[in-house]
Amino acid sequence: MSSYNMVKQEFIKKWITTLHILDCSVEHPLNVTERKNAIKLSSDIAMAAARSSSTVWSRALISRSGNKTANKPMARRVLKKARNRMKNRCLTLRRNGNFTAKSGVRRRTELLKRLVPGGELIENKDYLIRETLDYIVYLRAQVDVMRTVAAVDSVTGNLTNDNN
Amino acid sequence: MNGAIEADYLLNYNTDMSVLERQRAHLKYLNPGFDSPLAGFFSDSSMINGGVIDGFLGTDGLNLPMIYGDTTVEGDPRLSISPETMIGTGNFKKRKLDTETKDCNGKKKKMMMSREDEVEEDDKSKLTEQYNGSTKSIKKMKNKAKKEENSYSNDSSKVTIQKTDYIHVRARRGQATDSHSIAERVRREKISERMKFLQDLVPGCDKITGKAGMLDEIINYVQSLQRQIEFLSMKLAVVNPRPDFDMDDIFAKEVASTPMTVVPSPEMVNSGYSHEMVNSGYSNEMVSSGYLHFNPMQQVDTTSSDPLSSCFNNGQAPSMWDSHVQNLYGSLGV
Numbered sequence A: 001m002s003s004y005n006m007v008k009q010e011f012i013k014k015w016i017t018t019l020h021i022l023d024c025s026v027e028h029p030l031n032v033t034e035r036k037n038a039i040k041l042s043s044d045i046a047m048a049a050a051r052s053s054s055t056v057w058s059r060a061l062i063s064r065s066g067n068k069t070a071n072k073p074m075a076r077r078v079l080k081k082a083r084n085r086m087k088n089r090c091l092t093l094r095r096n097g098n099f100t101a102k103s104g105v106r107r108r109t110e111l112l113k114r115l116v117p118g119g120e121l122i123e124n125k126d127y128l129i130r131e132t133l134d135y136i137v138y139l140r141a142q143v144d145v146m147r148t149v150a151a152v153d154s155v156t157g158n159l160t161n162d163n164n
Numbered sequence B: 001m002n003g004a005i006e007a008d009y010l011l012n013y014n015t016d017m018s019v020l021e022r023q024r025a026h027l028k029y030l031n032p033g034f035d036s037p038l039a040g041f042f043s044d045s046s047m048i049n050g051g052v053i054d055g056f057l058g059t060d061g062l063n064l065p066m067i068y069g070d071t072t073v074e075g076d077p078r079l080s081i082s083p084e085t086m087i088g089t090g091n092f093k094k095r096k097l098d099t100e101t102k103d104c105n106g107k108k109k110k111m112m113m114s115r116e117d118e119v120e121e122d123d124k125s126k127l128t129e130q131y132n133g134s135t136k137s138i139k140k141m142k143n144k145a146k147k148e149e150n151s152y153s154n155d156s157s158k159v160t161i162q163k164t165d166y167i168h169v170r171a172r173r174g175q176a177t178d179s180h181s182i183a184e185r186v187r188r189e190k191i192s193e194r195m196k197f198l199q200d201l202v203p204g205c206d207k208i209t210g211k212a213g214m215l216d217e218i219i220n221y222v223q224s225l226q227r228q229i230e231f232l233s234m235k236l237a238v239v240n241p242r243p244d245f246d247m248d249d250i251f252a253k254e255v256a257s258t259p260m261t262v263v264p265s266p267e268m269v270n271s272g273y274s275h276e277m278v279n280s281g282y283s284n285e286m287v288s289s290g291y292l293h294f295n296p297m298q299q300v301d302t303t304s305s306d307p308l309s310s311c312f313n314n315g316q317a318p319s320m321w322d323s324h325v326q327n328l329y330g331s332l333g334v
Helices: A002-025 A032-050 A056-068 A072-078 A084-095 A104-115 A125-155 A157-162 B002-016 B019-030 B046-057 B061-067 B076-080 B083-101 B108-132 B135-156 B179-201 B211-239 B243-257 B270-278 B294-300 B307-314 B318-332
Strands: none
Touching: A002 A032, A002 A125, A032 A056, A032 A125, A032 B211, A056 A125, A104 A125, A104 B211, A125 B179, A125 B211, B179 B211
């Protein structure tokens, strides 16, 4: 289990960094939705950064998130590679229009491609599944970390609220 | 007599190993340092799969297309491998030696036959090593290996060296030896291997066979994970007054959950301190973890331009964390 713990630690490291870069760049006060988006965005970027961009999904996630944040240097700071590579390819693919696949496996692979970030770019089915596996591991890490933090937070929630 | 019986057994043993497993072990041999997150993700029995698969599902991210066209031979450094490492990798070392010295296209069959011999030898010695577990057998293997090296180097003068880009695979007994069908078989094996892997990863997949069902499960799982993330981030947003606030909790949780020594470094730079805090060796002195994040707080205060300091100044008073944190982490058991 130790390498899974390492994944989680990597993620936490990156998440702390992104959260606090984001916090510095955005004005307070934020409402709940904005906060939630900030948390989600930062954790997505952190997850992709933890994977260190050797996978398609991590680069696609960075480029996708880069569009959402007003502060582009943030994404660049966390992951120091050019993410615009992926962005243009994603856009052109979406422009090609939707078509519905008839047979079961094909339809499902299309769906999976839409779910996994950067999936549309992958032609080879083997490769898609391999990327999905990797993505699932990191998603799990993200969920586990967030769940633990949320549990801690809810317990100490009354403590934090007292100070505000 | 014994040799013949053992050889027979070994021949069958070899043919049981699939083409795919050999390729994979080959890759793993080439890249010994790999550790994939997938490795530690499973418990007990699935580690058997995971241990072999890591090598190429991990950080070796984009090498899938390269499996059919392997990296070139590394040559001489291999030949001086110590006996211990030769035990597990003797097979593959020899195969590389083969690719240097043999013609791949015309003499494929001959290669297969001779490689069978050498693999047999290695396996025989491997087995005897396992059974005896003594240094004598290691020496025996070393001698055998040396003999083989000599014989192959003799052969090299006769045979031209062709392209060394491909992994040579061996056809199993009773199966077609056509290169296309071999490649096809490797591809199918790979897909099914990965499906098995997915079954380990995605919970509740053991009963399902067939690609469509598996894909369904995967899709459901990914969707559910993504929805969980949405929900959890909303939950975190509700509880915390500012997004930055997670930090204290993350630290404390992280520091309590994994047995690590965390040494607060004197130069608590922005990202530097998270790095220091989280990235240390593994030992079990975690009881005083609750106090550890006080040190960064005290030291961060000195760097006034640091946005962190504002975060911590707005945070809770240290005294409150003191007893509460200790109790909480004890009770939560994170």
